[in-house]
Amino acid sequence: MNKSFPSLRTLGLAAALAVGGIAFVGCTTTPAGSEASGPSARNAMDQNVDATLARLYSTVPGSRELVQRAAGTLVFPSVVGGAFVVGAEYGKGALREGGRTSGYYSTTAGSVGLQAGGQSKSVVYVFNTPEALQKFKSSKGWTAGADATVAAGKIGANGSVDTQTYQQAVTSFVLTNVGLEAGAAVGAAKITQISM
Template sequence: MLNTFPTMRRAAMAAMTVAVAGLVFSGCTTTPDKASASAAEQRQEINSGTDATLTKLYEASPQSKALVERAKGVLVFPSVLSASFIVGAQHGKGVLRVGGVDSGYYSTTAGSIGFQAGAQSKAVILLFMTDEALQKFRNSDGWTVGADATVAVAHVGANGSIDTNTAQQPIVGFVLNNGGLMAGVSLEGAKIAKLDL
């Protein structure tokens, strides 16, 4: 009995941590329940969020507009909600635009282990700079950053200029929060899957 007590305590602590993370994750948004929204409403919300996200990106880094225009495909997740309490999770929905036209809706999910409690929302933008990178993404049945392709998160200078080496990579990523572009962020391990919207 004495030997099983620490094991039981660890199991109870892990279960409690997952439960608290779930409560934080579900309770930290004021947006309406997405499950009850129709597919058309979800598409409209994603599209308007995408337009606002791109506008914010261009304000933070005017040079990014030329990069977006050169991209073969632009995948935008306007609101990726992350919550953590030892065990973390993040989730968001986005749209792929090819030639300025909506070409499919996607979800992104990722998990992490950390020691900070809290929740935050960020926007993630992926630019597919080559036809090959875009086709590999579109033809995949589930796609993971780091396993299926490397994403070069853009290094943006104080004046909003983008590092030229980053801009030449097949897939370029940007991460924005309310404060603007986030530096030193990794997208490694993020899983992206097609949605039926």
């Protein structure tokens, strides 16, 4: 037997790996170029944050005033989740202070339970006090619920943000394709500062 030629088993394994690799690449849900960084990525993110805030203002009466009075607002325009029994969510966003972006962040969360499918939502965290914002900014990885209690933004009987929402240190709003997800909790989302 000539040792200079690879065995059929080796060729078969190499072919299977090549086909599997191509199939795996074809199954990715991350669009090409979505991991871009630099000025164009920051500009795109800032535009998405502006659009998300505009949507919040039109969906939740009184939210513009809440954000304007806040020490800071962290906006994730698109948090994408996928699940089949075990779920995961991921998104990127920006922190606004005084109407200007002061940093970029990622959010990740996992869950276990009877669930299926995927979804996309926008998540907005409003830091109502300077102390809550400072604690968030000084952390090396902030987890909602563990590092701070995050109250779901509530709408009062008059259809506007209620007074209890203003009194919470950190409030969150979750927007889906159909509007505000009333009373939605953000769970144990881990938030980390990133470079863009």
